[in-house]
Amino acid sequence: MTQKIDPLKKMNWFDRIAHPGQFLKWSRYLILPLAILSVILFGVGLWFAFFNSPEDYQMGDTVRIMYIHVPNAWLSQLVYVTMAVSAIGTLVWRHPLADVAMKAAAPLGAAFTTMALFTGALWGRPTWGTYWEWDGRMTATLILLLMYLGIIALWRSFDDQLRAAKLIAIIVLVGTINIPIIKFSVDWWNTLHQPSIVSSEGLSMPASIYTPLLIMMLAFTTLFALLQTNAMRTEILRRKADRQLRKSLNKENG
């Protein structure tokens, strides 16, 4: 298979997304807008959350923890979905950036999940009277954190990151199929947590609380996009540096 590739040919948009070098070029212009956008969203969202939303008639000011807790809980799941899609991209489409995205997402997912658990513990203390309760949803989130950490550990134990990517994609997908089962099983096991506030039956909270919550969720999602893009860039550059180092070492040794 000798296919002539014209290096000067203008790439179409799909190649631009797929090619690591091209990604480095265009993603540079993504960092600053995303950073500015997330600063603005956080500013507005936090202002609403602290000064312009009502206290809860039972929980008082502690209800404001929700504006941090719920977005983190949302992201803990969104990041896993990102990883699962990247895993499919690695195994099925063999997209050259998919494994970079999968690797970059794991520590971010672990961080957001830790934040969700931590803020949940702070919220649980004044309202439920305990930092930790073996309730279905909390347990499922804790298991999710353990899965993130296991996947990070697996990335670290492989030397060849390209081979690691395909193997880790398998475990990520097995985990994806298993997450509903885990969720169902811990719900069966024990349940205390309040039901989901966003359901098919509509919202069960007033707009004065819902608006800041939505803004905060948007802010955290933008933050994730920013960190993810940056982490992917770092990973590509790190691999580039590794290749350069190996090349120069080979040259030195003849």
Added chain:
Amino acid sequence: MKAFLSIIRRDIKLATSSFGDMLTLVLFFIMIGVIVPIAIGPDKNLLASIAPGVIWIAAFLSSLLALDKMFRQDFDDGSLLAMRHASISFEAIVFAKLIAHWLTSILPLIIATPMLALMLNMNTQILIYTIISLLVGTPALISFGAVGAAITVSLRRGGLIAPVLILPLSLPILIFGVSAIKLGTGAGTQSAALLILGAISLITVAFTPFASALALKLTQE
């Protein structure tokens, strides 16, 4: 089918020829039943109430300990590579190895369960339920284990990473496995748990040979 059976026979022969491995595993399983009463005190009622959980934990830990044996040796000496050219598909071979692993590593543990039951003050009825729940649930346990073992087979220092990966995935098995033993948890709860456990086992046994075979193939590329 002949090739399938011969793989199972080969693996069983290999496992039983080094009888020490099997014995060590059973000893480890039983020792968990020894250290629990020593650690929490010899209160018979307390022991009886936690016995199903303890036996499942013992089975969990022992099966994780045995994981490394599943593919490691065949990967190191190249048999696994040769098996890829067999007359049956590689997935079927992995499935055969899974069955052989269950017969040589898990079945001895289930046979040793009455000893554990004796030490933990379990009555006969609960012992029977425990054995049924182990028989139904352990195939799922080693199916997940097979994926972990296949993914980490090329890692020299991979001994601990596979259990760490597999444990969170296997928690549903533990939850339903223990629920299937507990009596008096409400009408139908116990049998429902057993049925769900069976469903999980069937799904994972059908699905994971493909994932494990894919991981082994990718490792050998």
